Amino acid sequence: MASTQFSTKDRILGAAEELFALNGFGGTSLRQVTTRADVNIAAVNYHFGSKENLVNEVFRRRMDDMSATRLSRLAQARSTAPGELEPVLAAFVEPALALAQDRNGGGAFIRVIARAYAEKNDGLRQFLSEQYGHVLREFARAIADCVPGLSKEQLYWRLDYLAGALTYAMADFGLIKRPAGTTEAAHRARAARELIQFAAAGFKA
Secondary structure, eight states: OHHHHHHHHHHHHHHHHHHHHHHTTTTOOHHHHHHHHTOOHHHHHHHTSSHHHHHHHHHHHHHHHHHHHHHHHHHHHHHHSTTOHHHHHHHHHHHHHHHHHOTTTHHHHHHHHHHHHHHTOHHHHHHHHHHHHHHHHHHHHHHHHHOTTSOHHHHHHHHHHHHHHHHHHHHTOSSOOOOTTOOHHHHHHHHHHHHHHHHHHHHHO
16 A cells, blocks of 8 residues: 555656646646646645645655765765865765756756746745755855855855856756767766866865
8 A cells, every 4th residue: 555655646746847847836737737647636635735745845855865965975075085175066066966867857857946946936945945954054064164264155155156057057058068979977977077176166266
């Protein structure tokens, strides 16, 4: 029974993620989600209770794992290379770009993130801040240890710019397209290296 419930819930999340990516949050109705997931509205209400909760859970499904990976990589960077900025930045950047490459809907989720920026969904922003703000604060502390001359205000401005540049790289909006004969993994690795070097120079400026 539990596995059936899980698969129904997962099907709803997958359908919602695809539709949010295509139509945005405001442009997607619960009826569209139930049709694509092939479930009835009662199943959505049972698992999520409201559209707002459904939006939040679409993010939680991806962000929980990515945040755990980031914090694990950050702890490793701080213990093996204390005071070095690039490993801290790699712990922030590389798990996000790996998510973008995830064949199981990762691309759709990246478009959902872009929608979240564009639509200025206050409820979602509050949810993300409450759930994942501690991750950014951990990275801010680690970066401050590596670049002690930065004021707190400078640190957060630059961290905000890094997050924006990372979202841009994840969405593959950029001018640099994957060269013929280069695998997607190799292209993402190059993107990570370039972004880490760029961000390191920015934080040290």
